[in-house]
Amino acid sequence: MSDDAVSPEEVRHVAELARVDLADDEVDQFTRQFAEILEYFDALDEVPEVERDAELANVMRPDEERDSLDREEALRNARETEDGYFKGPNVS
Amino acid sequence: MGSNIFITETTIEGEGDGDAPLxxxxxAVKDNISTAGVRTTCGSEMLEEYVPPYDATVVSRLxxxxxTIVGKANMDEFGMGSTTETSAFGATDNPAAPGRVPGGSSGGSAAAVAAGEADLALGSDTGGSIRCPAAFCGVVGIKPTYGLVSRYGLVAYGNSLEQIGPFAETVEDAAALLDVIAGPDERDATTREPETNGEQPGYADAATGDVxxxxxxxxxxxxxxxxxGVLEVFWDALGELEDRGATHHEVSLPSVEHAVEAYYVIAMSEASSNLARFDGVRYGRSGGYDGNWNETFATARQEGFGDEVKRRILLGTYALSAGYHDKYYKKAQDARAWVKQDFDRAFDEVDVLASPTMPVPPFERGESLEDPLQMYLADANTVPVNLADLPAISVPAGETDGLPVGLQLVGAAFDERRLIRAxxxxA
Known part of the structure; x- marks a missing residue:
């Protein structure tokens, strides 16, 4: 295992950034698997710097008003709504 | 149905008269492609009850x-897997090799065609998710050039890599389905008209077998x-093409030695961003209303996502995080550009590239779930194509010990007709 093998604390930190709760056994499992996977990803160090001249062009369309999903349809999959709005949890 | 090919069986009738092309x-339509009024789960508990309010462009075109759409096909959760075993709705058996996986992530789509449950199917291919199951189930699968088929209504996983594409028993039938779904869509700004010299015949018309x-x-x-055994079948099939007037040459693509890690870093990074929308507020499993929003989102995502999805979201978040971005994400983008250049060079010398689609025959069910890295490595031959935005086709080449083997042909961008002809x- 390389020096910078992942620690359980790092797995918890990344999970917090990604807003995914983890049970203790998930932390153990991911710590073990991430060490192996990231060690494999380290082979990217051997990739030379490459000139990346992507021939990309923006595709624009006129900014015109057009029909969109109606409110009732848009709200149909939400667990809770209020006065035609989505209802979410408290921000803090 | 014991084989678990469909997550939802349904009938969506086609329009038009008997002269309509299909x-x-x-x-069968993979369950990450939106169907208005018919639930679209992505193989995830997160979207178990999600009913799209609109059709994907490919569904309207169908x-x-x-x-007639006959069902929403089983798949690895959010397209993340090569076996269809990460589906929250259970694994699908391989109709061509019972007891084995059908490949993934579009395993239900390939199995539907192989079992005769549907004439044709649609899947999506982010790193091989059409070609792998086509190879494992002994059917034809096409991954189109990036930008040929609209992704509007496809639930995003790795949106710089993925394309929707067809499955069929024969190349001609798959090409006929491509004729229906291909072409620009104002709702997907990455679609474009293929660069062609004047009028082109349809894709199905290209299925002449002339090599x-x-x-x-x-x-x-x-x-x-x-x-x-896979190699033996591969060389036999290549010999068949040579008997009909084709020639083969060895070429070298040194960059593809780094394709798997580049692909996974990019796909996981994109996944961590694309799947951030699943917080249980507008759709999907809710985390309830106790606690603040970070807490309830984290609860919804713990309960709604399976192991492989969590793994990829976390690894993608890690690869994009401060201090690691240059080491992983930036290097992966360098590798992606290098892979593209290697393919461009190869197509200066040859018309198409051939390899086994998968380096191994279909896995036994349950074999690969405990070792994610081993599963990623099995994608070595398919992921370079997505990194380079190119078209590829997997066609049945024969069997080894009774197990299907697929041959992959890769072409230059928008050169689908040549692939179909070859x-x-x-098949």
Missing amino acids: AGTTV TDAGA DGLSIGVPTELLEGADE ASAL
């Missing part, structure tokens, strides 16, 4: 062409480590 044809004078490159790196010599 009149009387049944199609029904406009007269096709006389075709120059086939065989990348040595894509044969390394492949199963002996592959139709085999």
Whole structure:
């Protein structure tokens, strides 16, 4: 295992950034698997710097008003709504 | 149905009369492609009850062409897997090799065609998710050039990599389905009109089987480590093409040695961003209303996502996080550009490239779930194509010990017709 093998604390930190709760056994499992996977990803160090001249062009369309999903349809999959709005949890 | 091919069985009738191109044809649609009024789960508990309010562009094109959709096909959760075993709705058996996986992530789509549950199917391919199950189930699968088929209504996983594409028993039938779904869509700004010289015949018309004078490159790196039996079938199929006037040459693509890690870093990074929308507020499993919003989102995502999805979201978040971005994400983008350049160079010398689609025959069910890295490595021959935005086709090449083997042909961008012409010599 390389020096910078992942620690359980790092797995918890990344999970917090990604807003995914983890049970203790998930932390153990991911710590073990991430060490192996990231060690494999380290082979990217051997990739030379490459000139990346992507021939990309923006595709624009006129900014015109057009029909969109109606409110009732848009709200149909939400667990809770209020006065035609989505209802979410408290921000803090 | 014991084989668990569909997550939802349904009937969406096609429109038009008997002259419509797909009149009387049944199609299975992967369950990450939106169908208005029919639930679309992505194989995830997160979206177990999600009912899209609109159709994906490919779905409207199917029904406009007269096709009847018969079900939403099983898949690895959010397209993340090569076996269809990460589906929250249970694994699908391989109709061509009972007891084995059908491949993934579009395993239900390939199995539907192989089992005769549908004439045709649609899947999506982010790193091989059409070609792998096509190879494992002994059917034809096409991954189109990035930008040929609209992704509007496809639930995003790795949106710089993925394309929707067809499955069928024969190359001609798969090409006929491509004729229906291909072409620009104002709702997907990455679609474009293929660069062509004037009027082009349809894709299905290209299925002539004519390979006389075709120059086939065989990348040595894509044969390394492949199963002996798979290689034997591969060389036999190549011999068949040579009997019909094609020639083969060895070519080298040194960059593909780094394709798997580059692909996974990019796909996981994109996944961590794309799947951030699943917080249980607008749709999907809710985390309830106790606690603040970070807490309830984290609860919804713990309960709604399976192991492989969590793994990829976390690894993608890690690869993009401060201090690691240059080491992983930036290097992966360098590798992606390098892979593209290697393919461009190869197509200066040859018309198409050939390899086994998968280096191994279909896994036994349950074999690979405990070791994610081993599962990623099995994608070595398919992921370079997505990194380079190119078209590819997997066509049945034969069997080893009774297990299907697929041959992959890769073409230059928007050169689908040449791939279809060549592959139709085999199926």
